[in-house]
Amino acid sequence: MTKDKHQALIENFEKEVSLNEVEKEIIRDYFHFFTIQKKKDLLRSGDICNYTFFILKGCTRSFNIDEKGIERIQNFGFENYWVGDLLSLFTGEPSSLTIETIEHSQILKIHKDDLENLYNEVPQLERFFRILYQKAYVSSLKRLNKMVQFSASENYNQLIKEQPNLLQRVPLAYIASYLGIAPESLSRIRRNS
Amino acid sequence: MTKDKHQALIENFEKEVSLNEVEKEIIRDYFHFFTIQKKKDLLRSGDICNYTFFILKGCTRSFNIDEKGIERIQNFGFENYWVGDLLSLFTGEPSSLTIETIEHSQILKIHKDDLENLYNEVPQLERFFRILYQKAYVSSLKRLNKMVQFSASENYNQLIKEQPNLLQRVPLAYIASYLGIAPESLSRIRRNS
DNA sequence: CGAAAATTTGACATGACTCAACTGGAGTGG
DNA sequence: CCACTCCAGTTGAGTCATGTCAAATTTTCG
Numbered sequence: 001m002t003k004d005k006h007q008a009l010i011e012n013f014e015k016e017v018s019l020n021e022v023e024k025e026i027i028r029d030y031f032h033f034f035t036i037q038k039k040k041d042l043l044r045s046g047d048i049c050n051y052t053f054f055i056l057k058g059c060t061r062s063f064n065i066d067e068k069g070i071e072r073i074q075n076f077g078f079e080n081y082w083v084g085d086l087l088s089l090f091t092g093e094p095s096s097l098t099i100e101t102i103e104h105s106q107i108l109k110i111h112k113d114d115l116e117n118l119y120n121e122v123p124q125l126e127r128f129f130r131i132l133y134q135k136a137y138v139s140s141l142k143r144l145n146k147m148v149q150f151s152a153s154e155n156y157n158q159l160i161k162e163q164p165n166l167l168q169r170v171p172l173a174y175i176a177s178y179l180g181i182a183p184e185s186l187s188r189i190r191r192n193s
Numbered sequence: 194m195t196k197d198k199h200q201a202l203i204e205n206f207e208k209e210v211s212l213n214e215v216e217k218e219i220i221r222d223y224f225h226f227f228t229i230q231k232k233k234d235l236l237r238s239g240d241i242c243n244y245t246f247f248i249l250k251g252c253t254r255s256f257n258i259d260e261k262g263i264e265r266i267q268n269f270g271f272e273n274y275w276v277g278d279l280l281s282l283f284t285g286e287p288s289s290l291t292i293e294t295i296e297h298s299q300i301l302k303i304h305k306d307d308l309e310n311l312y313n314e315v316p317q318l319e320r321f322f323r324i325l326y327q328k329a330y331v332s333s334l335k336r337l338n339k340m341v342q343f344s345a346s347e348n349y350n351q352l353i354k355e356q357p358n359l360l361q362r363v364p365l366a367y368i369a370s371y372l373g374i375a376p377e378s379l380s381r382i383r384r385n386s
Numbered sequence: 387c388g389a390a391a392a393t394t395t396g397a398c399a400t401g402a403c404t405c406a407a408c409t410g411g412a413g414t415g416g
Numbered sequence: 417c418c419a420c421t422c423c424a425g426t427t428g429a430g431t432c433a434t435g436t437c438a439a440a441t442t443t444t445c446g
Contacts, residue, residue: 070342072341086330140333141267144267144333148340149263152401172425173425180342182402182404185401186425188426364393374434377393
């Protein structure tokens with residue numbers, strides 16, 4: 001009895017759209033499984049993002065280097081998260097993002113051309129990804145709101161309340177970068193909590 | 194010779210998709226023209242956003258009230274901008290946004306149900322709005338990046354470089370709100386520029 | 387002209403940054 | 417198994433940007 005490496009992916013799709021067996025098989029053909037060590041890149045800044053990744057197991061961070069040379073983490077990826085650089089994927093321009101694994105990970109990937117083909121073969125997925133992007137947009141707006149409206153300390157406390165597992169899996173320096181503050185500041189914030 | 198109130202709208206669509214005369218006529222039927230005084234609401238916080246607006250002439254601001262009771266401007270609208278609350282429009286939930294005119298304005302609006310019908314009659318528009326939302330998403334990500342990465346002063350200077358007209362049309366207090374800083378701080382930033 | 391609103395200024399408080407030094411734990415090699 | 421190094425995290429001291437509150441000034445508009 002072999003384990004179905006695509007099971008979590010199929011389930012993820014089925015939260016939004018329904019799929020028959022034939023369609024599931026097509027999907028399994030298009031998404032390629034691979035494993036990757038910790039601290040390795042899924043995407044490197046300057047490269048064009050040709051793939052969309054679905055995380056089965058493990059953890060990633062997406063960051064860019066700002067004009068002052070500082071790493072700015074934009075988001076983390078965990079089990080059942082989609083990662084990639086939508087901007088580069090949409091435009092075909094080089095990405096400003098680097099996506100790096102934080103843990104040894106198991107990942108499914110699909111090439112953007114294959115994704116186009118997949119849309120034709122399983123049209124429901126067009127809907128799925130439209131919804132996914134809408135949600136991504138909304139969460140980006142919400143995050144922007146939080147950054148403007150709350151202090152670093154408030155943002156930290158809300159973050160660990162929403163994702164307590166973060167502390168076990170991600171170094172504090174990464175969390176500081178995600179919150180847009182210096183590691184020293186996060187350390188002081190934690191002391192006073 | 195009557196002036197075609199929908200001309201700018203049609204041209205906006207035609208930047209992304211092509212339309213024949215029949216389709217243009219359908220579009221003209223679905224989008225309703227109205228004028229509105231300054232300081233009036235297009236959408237009021239707590240209401241469900243049922244319309245998408247296209248600004249022909251004038252200027253708007255979209256803001257919410259944060260937990261500290263402060264108005265936070267999320268964006269401005271000018272000629273040929275689309276405004277509305279995508280989140281409320283997508284979900285059907287009450288909006289947290291208020292959209293208010295800053296100047297006497299001329300606007301086209303379409304009801305969300307009509308927009309669904311329009312998608313069926315002119316399918317290219319589905320593509321148009323998908324692209325519009327993608328761009329909105331990307332610009333939201335960029336703005337988030339700027340807020341984290343740059344100081345208020347840097348953000349102000351970049352803003353007026355990109356949109357010098359803003360200063361002529363929008364009170365400084367609104368610009369401060371958009372930048373996420375106190376009006377007094379903006380005043381000091383301007384003095385030292 | 388006069389009232390109300392927008393903007394500026396002053397004084398002071400505070401949150402976050404920087405730079406440097408220190409601590410503690412995890413690996414590594416002899 | 418110990419000594420060493422490396423890295424993450426913490427702490428301290430001083431600085432700076434921005435916030436807050438109150439008051440002064442300027443602009444707008446009826």
